[in-house]
Amino acid sequence: MRTLKLGTHALAPTEAELVRMLLRLYGHNGKCKWAYAETSPYDALLVDASSLHTANVFQERMPAKHMLRLARGLDDADVLSRPLSAHKLRSWLDEVEESLSASAPVTPHAPELALAPAATPEPTPEPPREPPSLPPESAPRYRLERWPHQMILRKDPARIRMATLLSRRALNARDLVALTGFDPQRCLVFMQVLQASSLLTPAPPEPAAHTAGGMRPPMLGKESASRTKTGLTQGLISGLRKRLGL
Structure with a gap:
Protein backbone atom coordinates (compact mmCIF):
# COMPACT_ATOMS: atom_id res chain seq x y z
CA MET A 1 0.00 0.00 0.00
CA ARG A 2 1.30 3.43 -0.95
CA THR A 3 2.14 5.78 1.92
CA LEU A 4 1.38 9.49 1.54
CA LYS A 5 2.82 12.27 3.67
CA LEU A 6 0.68 14.88 5.42
CA GLY A 7 2.31 17.88 7.07
CA THR A 8 1.12 20.89 9.07
CA HIS A 9 2.23 24.50 9.25
CA ALA A 10 1.55 27.17 11.90
CA LEU A 11 -0.99 25.03 13.76
CA ALA A 12 -1.24 25.02 17.54
CA PRO A 13 0.56 22.07 19.20
CA THR A 14 -2.75 20.58 20.32
CA GLU A 15 -4.16 20.86 16.79
CA ALA A 16 -1.09 19.24 15.24
CA GLU A 17 -1.31 16.42 17.77
CA LEU A 18 -4.99 16.05 16.89
CA VAL A 19 -4.03 15.54 13.24
CA ARG A 20 -1.52 12.85 14.25
CA MET A 21 -4.14 11.00 16.27
CA LEU A 22 -6.73 11.21 13.50
CA LEU A 23 -4.27 9.73 10.99
CA ARG A 24 -3.63 6.83 13.35
CA LEU A 25 -7.38 6.45 13.77
CA TYR A 26 -7.92 6.28 10.01
CA GLY A 27 -5.43 3.42 9.77
CA HIS A 28 -5.57 1.68 6.40
CA ASN A 29 -9.06 2.86 5.44
CA GLY A 30 -8.64 3.91 1.82
CA LYS A 31 -6.42 3.15 -1.12
CA CYS A 32 -3.39 4.73 0.55
CA LYS A 33 -1.98 5.02 4.04
CA TRP A 34 -1.45 8.53 5.39
CA ALA A 35 1.48 9.28 7.68
CA TYR A 36 2.28 12.47 9.56
CA ALA A 37 5.47 14.14 8.27
CA GLU A 38 7.60 16.59 10.21
CA THR A 39 9.52 17.95 7.19
CA SER A 40 8.83 18.65 3.51
CA PRO A 41 8.22 17.62 0.82
CA TYR A 42 4.61 16.68 1.51
CA ASP A 43 1.85 15.15 -0.53
CA ALA A 44 -0.64 17.31 1.34
CA LEU A 45 -0.35 20.13 3.84
CA LEU A 46 -2.68 21.61 6.48
CA VAL A 47 -2.01 25.32 7.02
CA ASP A 48 -3.38 27.91 9.38
CA ALA A 49 -5.13 30.40 7.07
CA SER A 50 -3.95 33.42 9.07
CA SER A 51 -0.30 32.50 8.40
CA LEU A 52 -0.61 32.82 4.61
CA HIS A 53 0.55 36.15 3.21
CA THR A 54 1.91 35.47 -0.25
CA ALA A 55 0.73 32.14 -1.64
CA ASN A 56 3.48 31.82 -4.26
CA VAL A 57 6.27 32.46 -1.79
CA PHE A 58 4.73 30.02 0.63
CA GLN A 59 4.49 27.26 -2.00
CA GLU A 60 8.19 27.71 -2.81
CA ARG A 61 9.24 27.48 0.84
CA MET A 62 6.83 24.69 1.86
CA PRO A 63 6.36 22.52 -1.26
CA ALA A 64 3.17 20.43 -1.25
CA LYS A 65 1.06 19.04 -4.07
CA HIS A 66 -2.17 19.82 -2.21
CA MET A 67 -2.83 22.37 0.49
CA LEU A 68 -5.82 22.83 2.80
CA ARG A 69 -6.31 25.96 4.88
CA LEU A 70 -7.85 25.87 8.34
CA ALA A 71 -9.95 28.84 9.42
CA ARG A 72 -12.81 29.58 11.78
CA GLY A 73 -16.31 29.95 10.39
CA LEU A 74 -15.39 29.07 6.78
CA ASP A 75 -16.02 25.99 4.64
CA ASP A 76 -14.87 25.95 1.03
CA ALA A 77 -13.10 23.74 -1.51
CA ASP A 78 -9.68 24.51 -0.03
CA VAL A 79 -10.77 25.85 3.38
CA LEU A 80 -11.87 23.73 6.32
CA SER A 81 -13.71 25.22 9.25
CA ARG A 82 -12.51 24.91 12.82
CA PRO A 83 -12.93 22.93 15.00
CA LEU A 84 -11.42 20.23 12.84
CA SER A 85 -13.85 17.48 11.84
CA ALA A 86 -12.55 13.93 11.42
CA HIS A 87 -15.12 13.17 8.72
CA LYS A 88 -14.33 16.29 6.65
CA LEU A 89 -10.58 15.76 6.91
CA ARG A 90 -10.99 12.14 5.80
CA SER A 91 -13.11 13.25 2.82
CA TRP A 92 -10.46 15.78 1.76
CA LEU A 93 -7.69 13.17 2.01
CA ASP A 94 -9.76 10.82 -0.16
CA GLU A 95 -9.99 13.57 -2.80
CA VAL A 96 -6.23 14.08 -2.63
CA GLU A 97 -5.68 10.34 -3.10
CA GLU A 98 -7.84 10.33 -6.24
CA SER A 99 -6.10 13.42 -7.63
CA LEU A 100 -2.63 11.97 -7.02
CA SER A 101 -3.61 8.63 -8.57
CA ALA A 102 -5.02 10.35 -11.67
CA SER A 103 -1.96 12.55 -12.14
CA ALA A 104 0.65 9.87 -11.47
CA PRO A 105 2.88 9.71 -14.58
CA VAL A 106 3.84 6.45 -16.20
CA THR A 107 7.63 6.24 -16.17
CA PRO A 108 9.00 4.79 -19.47
CA HIS A 109 12.12 2.69 -19.57
CA ALA A 110 15.06 4.89 -20.47
CA PRO A 111 18.83 4.58 -20.34
CA GLU A 112 20.31 5.65 -17.05
CA LEU A 113 22.05 9.01 -17.08
CA ALA A 114 24.55 10.32 -14.62
CA LEU A 115 22.69 13.16 -12.97
CA ALA A 116 23.66 15.29 -10.06
CA PRO A 117 21.64 14.54 -6.93
CA ALA A 118 18.70 16.84 -6.49
CA ALA A 119 19.02 19.36 -3.74
CA THR A 120 16.70 18.67 -0.84
CA PRO A 121 14.93 21.82 0.28
CA GLU A 122 15.68 22.75 3.85
CA PRO A 123 12.67 22.74 6.15
CA THR A 124 11.48 26.16 7.18
CA PRO A 125 11.76 26.52 10.95
CA GLU A 126 8.49 27.45 12.60
CA PRO A 127 8.37 30.15 15.27
CA PRO A 128 8.35 28.94 18.89
CA ARG A 129 4.87 28.30 20.20
CA GLU A 130 3.46 29.09 23.59
CA PRO A 131 2.32 26.19 25.77
CA PRO A 132 -1.39 25.39 25.42
CA SER A 133 -3.67 27.43 27.65
CA LEU A 134 -6.71 25.95 29.33
CA PRO A 135 -10.16 27.39 28.64
CA PRO A 136 -11.79 29.57 31.33
CA GLU A 137 -13.95 27.99 34.03
CA SER A 138 -17.07 29.27 32.21
CA ALA A 139 -16.13 27.48 28.96
CA PRO A 140 -18.81 25.18 27.47
CA ARG A 141 -18.97 21.72 28.98
CA ALA A 203 -24.43 20.26 28.31
CA PRO A 204 -27.99 21.65 28.47
CA PRO A 205 -28.30 25.17 29.93
CA GLU A 206 -29.06 25.37 33.62
CA PRO A 207 -32.76 26.01 34.31
CA ALA A 208 -33.51 29.47 35.68
CA ALA A 209 -36.21 30.08 38.28
CA HIS A 210 -38.97 32.44 37.09
CA THR A 211 -42.13 33.94 38.56
CA ALA A 212 -45.45 34.28 36.75
CA GLY A 213 -44.22 37.52 35.19
CA GLY A 214 -41.07 35.84 33.91
CA MET A 215 -38.69 37.60 36.32
CA ARG A 216 -36.85 36.26 39.33
CA PRO A 217 -38.09 38.00 42.53
CA PRO A 218 -35.42 39.96 44.37
CA MET A 219 -33.97 38.31 47.45
CA LEU A 220 -34.71 40.09 50.72
CA GLY A 221 -32.01 40.56 53.30
CA LYS A 222 -32.43 39.59 56.94
CA GLU A 223 -33.10 43.17 58.05
CA SER A 224 -35.74 43.76 55.36
CA ALA A 225 -37.49 40.49 56.18
CA SER A 226 -37.48 41.36 59.88
CA ARG A 227 -38.95 44.80 59.26
CA THR A 228 -41.65 43.32 57.04
CA LYS A 229 -42.62 40.76 59.73
CA THR A 230 -42.72 43.46 62.45
CA GLY A 231 -44.93 45.68 60.31
CA LEU A 232 -47.46 42.91 59.74
CA THR A 233 -47.63 42.11 63.47
CA GLN A 234 -48.21 45.76 64.43
CA GLY A 235 -50.95 46.04 61.78
CA LEU A 236 -52.84 43.05 63.20
CA ILE A 237 -52.64 44.40 66.78
CA SER A 238 -53.86 47.84 65.66
CA GLY A 239 -56.84 46.28 63.85
CA LEU A 240 -57.88 44.27 66.93
CA ARG A 241 -57.75 47.39 69.14
CA LYS A 242 -60.05 49.29 66.80
CA ARG A 243 -62.58 46.44 66.76
CA LEU A 244 -62.59 46.24 70.61
CA GLY A 245 -62.84 50.03 70.97
CA LEU A 246 -59.55 50.33 72.80
Whole structure:
Protein backbone atom coordinates (compact mmCIF):
# COMPACT_ATOMS: atom_id res chain seq x y z
CA MET A 1 0.00 0.00 0.00
CA ARG A 2 1.30 3.43 -0.95
CA THR A 3 2.14 5.78 1.92
CA LEU A 4 1.38 9.49 1.54
CA LYS A 5 2.82 12.27 3.67
CA LEU A 6 0.68 14.88 5.42
CA GLY A 7 2.31 17.88 7.07
CA THR A 8 1.12 20.89 9.07
CA HIS A 9 2.23 24.50 9.25
CA ALA A 10 1.55 27.17 11.90
CA LEU A 11 -0.99 25.03 13.76
CA ALA A 12 -1.24 25.02 17.54
CA PRO A 13 0.56 22.07 19.20
CA THR A 14 -2.75 20.58 20.32
CA GLU A 15 -4.16 20.86 16.79
CA ALA A 16 -1.09 19.24 15.24
CA GLU A 17 -1.31 16.42 17.77
CA LEU A 18 -4.99 16.05 16.89
CA VAL A 19 -4.03 15.54 13.24
CA ARG A 20 -1.52 12.85 14.25
CA MET A 21 -4.14 11.00 16.27
CA LEU A 22 -6.73 11.21 13.50
CA LEU A 23 -4.27 9.73 10.99
CA ARG A 24 -3.63 6.83 13.35
CA LEU A 25 -7.38 6.45 13.77
CA TYR A 26 -7.92 6.28 10.01
CA GLY A 27 -5.43 3.42 9.77
CA HIS A 28 -5.57 1.68 6.40
CA ASN A 29 -9.06 2.86 5.44
CA GLY A 30 -8.64 3.91 1.82
CA LYS A 31 -6.42 3.15 -1.12
CA CYS A 32 -3.39 4.73 0.55
CA LYS A 33 -1.98 5.02 4.04
CA TRP A 34 -1.45 8.53 5.39
CA ALA A 35 1.48 9.28 7.68
CA TYR A 36 2.28 12.47 9.56
CA ALA A 37 5.47 14.14 8.27
CA GLU A 38 7.60 16.59 10.21
CA THR A 39 9.52 17.95 7.19
CA SER A 40 8.83 18.65 3.51
CA PRO A 41 8.22 17.62 0.82
CA TYR A 42 4.61 16.68 1.51
CA ASP A 43 1.85 15.15 -0.53
CA ALA A 44 -0.64 17.31 1.34
CA LEU A 45 -0.35 20.13 3.84
CA LEU A 46 -2.68 21.61 6.48
CA VAL A 47 -2.01 25.32 7.02
CA ASP A 48 -3.38 27.91 9.38
CA ALA A 49 -5.13 30.40 7.07
CA SER A 50 -3.95 33.42 9.07
CA SER A 51 -0.30 32.50 8.40
CA LEU A 52 -0.61 32.82 4.61
CA HIS A 53 0.55 36.15 3.21
CA THR A 54 1.91 35.47 -0.25
CA ALA A 55 0.73 32.14 -1.64
CA ASN A 56 3.48 31.82 -4.26
CA VAL A 57 6.27 32.46 -1.79
CA PHE A 58 4.73 30.02 0.63
CA GLN A 59 4.49 27.26 -2.00
CA GLU A 60 8.19 27.71 -2.81
CA ARG A 61 9.24 27.48 0.84
CA MET A 62 6.83 24.69 1.86
CA PRO A 63 6.36 22.52 -1.26
CA ALA A 64 3.17 20.43 -1.25
CA LYS A 65 1.06 19.04 -4.07
CA HIS A 66 -2.17 19.82 -2.21
CA MET A 67 -2.83 22.37 0.49
CA LEU A 68 -5.82 22.83 2.80
CA ARG A 69 -6.31 25.96 4.88
CA LEU A 70 -7.85 25.87 8.34
CA ALA A 71 -9.95 28.84 9.42
CA ARG A 72 -12.81 29.58 11.78
CA GLY A 73 -16.31 29.95 10.39
CA LEU A 74 -15.39 29.07 6.78
CA ASP A 75 -16.02 25.99 4.64
CA ASP A 76 -14.87 25.95 1.03
CA ALA A 77 -13.10 23.74 -1.51
CA ASP A 78 -9.68 24.51 -0.03
CA VAL A 79 -10.77 25.85 3.38
CA LEU A 80 -11.87 23.73 6.32
CA SER A 81 -13.71 25.22 9.25
CA ARG A 82 -12.51 24.91 12.82
CA PRO A 83 -12.93 22.93 15.00
CA LEU A 84 -11.42 20.23 12.84
CA SER A 85 -13.85 17.48 11.84
CA ALA A 86 -12.55 13.93 11.42
CA HIS A 87 -15.12 13.17 8.72
CA LYS A 88 -14.33 16.29 6.65
CA LEU A 89 -10.58 15.76 6.91
CA ARG A 90 -10.99 12.14 5.80
CA SER A 91 -13.11 13.25 2.82
CA TRP A 92 -10.46 15.78 1.76
CA LEU A 93 -7.69 13.17 2.01
CA ASP A 94 -9.76 10.82 -0.16
CA GLU A 95 -9.99 13.57 -2.80
CA VAL A 96 -6.23 14.08 -2.63
CA GLU A 97 -5.68 10.34 -3.10
CA GLU A 98 -7.84 10.33 -6.24
CA SER A 99 -6.10 13.42 -7.63
CA LEU A 100 -2.63 11.97 -7.02
CA SER A 101 -3.61 8.63 -8.57
CA ALA A 102 -5.02 10.35 -11.67
CA SER A 103 -1.96 12.55 -12.14
CA ALA A 104 0.65 9.87 -11.47
CA PRO A 105 2.88 9.71 -14.58
CA VAL A 106 3.84 6.45 -16.20
CA THR A 107 7.63 6.24 -16.17
CA PRO A 108 9.00 4.79 -19.47
CA HIS A 109 12.12 2.69 -19.57
CA ALA A 110 15.06 4.89 -20.47
CA PRO A 111 18.83 4.58 -20.34
CA GLU A 112 20.31 5.65 -17.05
CA LEU A 113 22.05 9.01 -17.08
CA ALA A 114 24.55 10.32 -14.62
CA LEU A 115 22.69 13.16 -12.97
CA ALA A 116 23.66 15.29 -10.06
CA PRO A 117 21.64 14.54 -6.93
CA ALA A 118 18.70 16.84 -6.49
CA ALA A 119 19.02 19.36 -3.74
CA THR A 120 16.70 18.67 -0.84
CA PRO A 121 14.93 21.82 0.28
CA GLU A 122 15.68 22.75 3.85
CA PRO A 123 12.67 22.74 6.15
CA THR A 124 11.48 26.16 7.18
CA PRO A 125 11.76 26.52 10.95
CA GLU A 126 8.49 27.45 12.60
CA PRO A 127 8.37 30.15 15.27
CA PRO A 128 8.35 28.94 18.89
CA ARG A 129 4.87 28.30 20.20
CA GLU A 130 3.46 29.09 23.59
CA PRO A 131 2.32 26.19 25.77
CA PRO A 132 -1.39 25.39 25.42
CA SER A 133 -3.67 27.43 27.65
CA LEU A 134 -6.71 25.95 29.33
CA PRO A 135 -10.16 27.39 28.64
CA PRO A 136 -11.79 29.57 31.33
CA GLU A 137 -13.95 27.99 34.03
CA SER A 138 -17.07 29.27 32.21
CA ALA A 139 -16.13 27.48 28.96
CA PRO A 140 -18.81 25.18 27.47
CA ARG A 141 -18.97 21.72 28.98
CA TYR A 142 -19.59 18.50 27.08
CA ARG A 143 -20.66 14.99 27.96
CA LEU A 144 -19.73 11.75 26.23
CA GLU A 145 -22.58 10.70 23.95
CA ARG A 146 -21.30 7.16 23.33
CA TRP A 147 -18.23 5.17 24.27
CA PRO A 148 -15.20 5.87 22.00
CA HIS A 149 -13.81 3.33 19.58
CA GLN A 150 -10.81 1.33 20.74
CA MET A 151 -8.72 3.06 18.07
CA ILE A 152 -9.23 6.28 20.04
CA LEU A 153 -8.66 4.83 23.52
CA ARG A 154 -5.75 2.57 22.42
CA LYS A 155 -5.92 0.78 25.82
CA ASP A 156 -4.48 3.93 27.42
CA PRO A 157 -5.52 4.09 31.12
CA ALA A 158 -5.44 7.90 31.04
CA ARG A 159 -7.82 8.11 28.06
CA ILE A 160 -10.11 5.48 29.58
CA ARG A 161 -10.26 7.47 32.82
CA MET A 162 -11.07 10.72 31.01
CA ALA A 163 -13.74 8.98 28.93
CA THR A 164 -15.27 7.52 32.09
CA LEU A 165 -15.44 10.94 33.73
CA LEU A 166 -17.03 12.47 30.61
CA SER A 167 -19.61 9.68 30.51
CA ARG A 168 -20.80 10.57 34.03
CA ARG A 169 -21.05 14.36 33.80
CA ALA A 170 -20.46 17.29 31.48
CA LEU A 171 -16.90 18.66 31.68
CA ASN A 172 -14.45 20.88 29.83
CA ALA A 173 -10.69 20.53 29.49
CA ARG A 174 -10.05 22.60 32.64
CA ASP A 175 -12.30 20.27 34.63
CA LEU A 176 -10.41 17.23 33.32
CA VAL A 177 -7.06 18.69 34.39
CA ALA A 178 -8.43 19.46 37.87
CA LEU A 179 -9.96 16.00 38.30
CA THR A 180 -7.12 13.92 36.87
CA GLY A 181 -3.97 16.00 37.30
CA PHE A 182 -2.97 15.16 33.72
CA ASP A 183 -0.98 17.45 31.44
CA PRO A 184 -3.21 20.20 29.92
CA GLN A 185 -2.17 19.30 26.37
CA ARG A 186 -3.24 15.66 26.89
CA CYS A 187 -6.68 16.74 28.12
CA LEU A 188 -7.12 19.32 25.35
CA VAL A 189 -6.14 16.91 22.57
CA PHE A 190 -8.38 14.15 23.92
CA MET A 191 -11.35 16.52 24.06
CA GLN A 192 -10.61 17.68 20.50
CA VAL A 193 -10.41 14.10 19.22
CA LEU A 194 -13.76 13.27 20.79
CA GLN A 195 -15.31 16.44 19.38
CA ALA A 196 -13.85 15.83 15.91
CA SER A 197 -15.31 12.30 16.02
CA SER A 198 -18.78 13.65 16.96
CA LEU A 199 -18.72 11.85 20.30
CA LEU A 200 -19.48 14.83 22.55
CA THR A 201 -22.80 16.53 23.21
CA PRO A 202 -23.01 19.99 24.82
CA ALA A 203 -24.43 20.26 28.31
CA PRO A 204 -27.99 21.65 28.47
CA PRO A 205 -28.30 25.17 29.93
CA GLU A 206 -29.06 25.37 33.62
CA PRO A 207 -32.76 26.01 34.31
CA ALA A 208 -33.51 29.47 35.68
CA ALA A 209 -36.21 30.08 38.28
CA HIS A 210 -38.97 32.44 37.09
CA THR A 211 -42.13 33.94 38.56
CA ALA A 212 -45.45 34.28 36.75
CA GLY A 213 -44.22 37.52 35.19
CA GLY A 214 -41.07 35.84 33.91
CA MET A 215 -38.69 37.60 36.32
CA ARG A 216 -36.85 36.26 39.33
CA PRO A 217 -38.09 38.00 42.53
CA PRO A 218 -35.42 39.96 44.37
CA MET A 219 -33.97 38.31 47.45
CA LEU A 220 -34.71 40.09 50.72
CA GLY A 221 -32.01 40.56 53.30
CA LYS A 222 -32.43 39.59 56.94
CA GLU A 223 -33.10 43.17 58.05
CA SER A 224 -35.74 43.76 55.36
CA ALA A 225 -37.49 40.49 56.18
CA SER A 226 -37.48 41.36 59.88
CA ARG A 227 -38.95 44.80 59.26
CA THR A 228 -41.65 43.32 57.04
CA LYS A 229 -42.62 40.76 59.73
CA THR A 230 -42.72 43.46 62.45
CA GLY A 231 -44.93 45.68 60.31
CA LEU A 232 -47.46 42.91 59.74
CA THR A 233 -47.63 42.11 63.47
CA GLN A 234 -48.21 45.76 64.43
CA GLY A 235 -50.95 46.04 61.78
CA LEU A 236 -52.84 43.05 63.20
CA ILE A 237 -52.64 44.40 66.78
CA SER A 238 -53.86 47.84 65.66
CA GLY A 239 -56.84 46.28 63.85
CA LEU A 240 -57.88 44.27 66.93
CA ARG A 241 -57.75 47.39 69.14
CA LYS A 242 -60.05 49.29 66.80
CA ARG A 243 -62.58 46.44 66.76
CA LEU A 244 -62.59 46.24 70.61
CA GLY A 245 -62.84 50.03 70.97
CA LEU A 246 -59.55 50.33 72.80
